[in-house]
Amino acid sequence: GAVVSQHPSRVICKSGTSVKIECRSLDFQATTMFWYRQFPKQSLMLMATSNEGSKATYEQGVEKDKFLINHASLTLSTLTVTSAHPEDSSFYICSAHGAADYYEQYFGPGTRLTVT
């Protein structure tokens, strides 16, 4: 099946710094990638949808200037958490689907972000 990787798997950063998370589709071209956030014991919350070569579409309540998303190629999307605060600590998961497989999203393994 299709494989999506995320890097890093875990990151600890200090309050006020920025952190970049990469999401890569390894064996297919991802026309659309999704970024989710999941707090403990809660479901996935969609943050934004990014299409290659265009600006991301952010969900209501998600600050686009704080969570910068770049989908510069068909295999790579990045999420940058700018000026991170402890409340940004969460599990960030990306998913992707190809042009032909619109109905199935392939998930990356997730990135655990801890802001101290």
Add this chain to the structure above:
Amino acid sequence: GQNIDQPTEMTATEGAIVQINCTYQTSGFNGLFWYQQHAGEAPTFLSYNVLDGLEEKGRFSSFLSRSKGYSYLLLKELQMKDSASYLCAGMDSNYQLIWGAGTKLIIKP
């Protein structure tokens, strides 16, 4: 509005059968998904239903009734490794997944 409802937690015994229910309301409908998520890991795909009826895949089966806005995931011959959260998600007319909060399944020996 769009909404997915499923029980918060269920407990079952190893070797038994458990059914996890899900009701959904979406703007348009392009299918119903079930995912399994172990603690600290990303979700993994279990099933996809877009037509009414039962889809069987080994020990796991998924059922859909579009007229009732209802689905269930049936797990047979439960194993300890099946302890996980099971997420129900409906796909709306924009092909966006609307996620339920997940059902935490606890398997006891």
